[in-house]
Amino acid sequence: xxxxxxFIVMGLIAxxxxxxxxxxxxxxxxxxxxxxxxxxxxxxxxxxHAEFIAAIQVMVYAGAIxxxxxxxxxxxNLSSGDVEGGKDKLILQKTSAIILGLILFAVIGVVTVxxxxxxxxxxxxxxxxxxxxxxxxxxxxxxxxxxxPFEIASILLFAAVLGAxxxxxxxxxx
Amino acid sequence: xxxxxxxxxxSGILFxxxxxxxxxxxxxxxxxxxxxxxxxxxxxAFVTFSRQLxxxxxxxxxFFIMTVAAAEAAVGLAIIVALxxxxxxxxxxxxxxxxx
Numbered sequence: 001x002x003x004x005x006x007f008i009v010m011g012l013i014a015x016x017x018x019x020x021x022x023x024x025x026x027x028x029x030x031x032x033x034x035x036x037x038x039x040x041x042x043x044x045x046x047x048x049h050a051e052f053i054a055a056i057q058v059m060v061y062a063g064a065i066x067x068x069x070x071x072x073x074x075x076x077n078l079s080s081g082d083v084e085g086g087k088d089k090l091i092l093q094k095t096s097a098i099i100l101g102l103i104l105f106a107v108i109g110v111v112t113v114x115x116x117x118x119x120x121x122x123x124x125x126x127x128x129x130x131x132x133x134x135x136x137x138x139x140x141x142x143x144x145x146x147x148x149p150f151e152i153a154s155i156l157l158f159a160a161v162l163g164a165x166x167x168x169x170x171x172x173x174x
Numbered sequence: 175x176x177x178x179x180x181x182x183x184x185s186g187i188l189f190x191x192x193x194x195x196x197x198x199x200x201x202x203x204x205x206x207x208x209x210x211x212x213x214x215x216x217x218x219a220f221v222t223f224s225r226q227l228x229x230x231x232x233x234x235x236x237f238f239i240m241t242v243a244a245a246e247a248a249v250g251l252a253i254i255v256a257l258x259x260x261x262x263x264x265x266x267x268x269x270x271x272x273x274x
Contacts (some may be wrong), residue, residue, distance in 0.1 A: 003175070003176060007180065014184065015184070015187055016203065018191040019191055021207060022194060022198065022199065027203050027207075028199055030207055031207065034207050035210065037188075039215070044184075045221055050221045050224070050226045050233050053236050057240075060240050061214070061240065065243065065247045068251055069203065069247070072255060073203060074218055076258050079239035093198065094262075097198045099193040101191075101197070102194075102199070104189075104190055105186055108189070109186060110193075113183075119227045121198075121229075123187050125222060138233060141231075142237070146234050153242075155237060156241065156242065168251075168252040168255045170259075
């Protein structure tokens with residue numbers, strides 16, 4: 001009962017904040033609303049017994065990635081009027097985008113509701129997870145079954161750091 | 175116990191809002207934030223399926239998606255900074271060099 005209430009409240013907060021992300025004029029407000037969406041999604045992850053994912057959602061997404069966004073917004077020093085002020089180059093762009101989005105949502109909804117989702121049940125029931133601990137299980141899987149993707153991820157992050165530095169550094173004139 | 179299809183519907187709603195944002199906004203940074211929103215919606219679906227099938231693989235996948243999202247945010251924002259330095263604007267309508 002309490003679980004359902006938490007789901008409804010957090011789901012509504014997530015949806016309203018996501019709509020605000022799209023329709024705010026000032027990008028810094030969009031960033032703040034996106035942080036709120038991510039935090040409420042973290043609460044939903046806790047409801048789904050994924051505590052480790054909830055923690056890194058708050059730390060990595062709401063913490064690290066969004067701080068990067070806010071830094072760039074402040075670095076570029078955009079005022080709210082200069083970007084969105086111009087006229088539509090495509091006729092009826094906003095209307096058709098919203099109509100197409102609603103069609104997409106209808107398709108997703110029909111597929112979700114009509115399809116009966118089957119699959120082989122794994123061994124990690126909530127009781128088993130709560131006995132051992134979610135974080136410990138994730139760590140064990142990362143360093144046994146998924147150790148190769150884990151190493152690839154570290155190379156990917158290294159490449160991203162190098163790429164970001166090279167792209168964003170100032171050209172030095174000889 | 176909440177039916178898990180509710181989570182999938184919520185994930186679909188968030189994904190749709192992200193798509194509408196990408197299609198309607200002009201500010202490159204806001205478009206980028208909408209992409210992050212879509213990634214979050216997919217993460218929610220992954221965690222829901224992981225819970226439904228009593229499997230940990232979905233959560234491991236979300237871990238890797240977050241890694242890729244961090245790398246993507248770093249490179250993408252660097253591209254936006256470089257574009258702003260060259261063009262003086264982050265409006266995607268101004269970026270039409272490769273337009274036929």
